Amino acid sequence: MSMKKIVLIGVGILVVGGVLANMGSDSKEEAKSKNEISTSKVAKPKKETTTSKVVTKQEVDTPVETDNGDLGEYHVVIKELTFAKDYNGADVGVIDYEFTNNSDKNAMFLTSISTKAFQNGIALESAIMMESGYVDSMTEIQPGVTLNLKVPYKLADMTAPISVEATKLFSDKVKLTKEFVLQ
DSSP states (O other): OOOHHHHHHHHHHHHHHHHHHHHHHHHHHHHHHHHHHHHHHHHHHHHHHHHHHHHHHHHSOOOOOOOEEEEEEEEEEEEEEEEEOOOOOOOOEEEEEEEESSSSOOOEEHEEEEEEEEEEEEEEEEESSSHHHGHHHHHHHHOEEEEEEEEEOSSSSSSSOOOEEEEETTTOOSEEEEEOOOO
């Protein structure tokens, strides 16, 4: 045999031997990781229950705020609910909003933000009010200015919770929500 063939055969044996050795170590590692997995499965349920209890406590202590945030280039806060009567004497829920114009153009709440109120899953109609202070949604504000305004809705009844939603007009990518419990 020539020296070249012996060297090639030697290199071939080393490569094959290396592959086999790696396969052997892989199967050992797999066996190890299988043992770890099965061991961790036995120990896990205790950890999971503790974790879920902690998460539940955190949810109760600090509810996620969904009643304020940025809707496009506007910042909106759903503030509070008060009661009033419309021009017919019907019950009205008045939602107070804070509207900040962070755009570079003048803006109106009415043409920038879409708001809805629901009772029992059914949308409430807008109410028509006689007093002043209810046309602020049509007030134009300059960039950087904040406006507090009231939006009146005809109530279905005085007991069911009122759920309020606010989105940027023609976009529902980001939705602010707040629920008002009446009783």
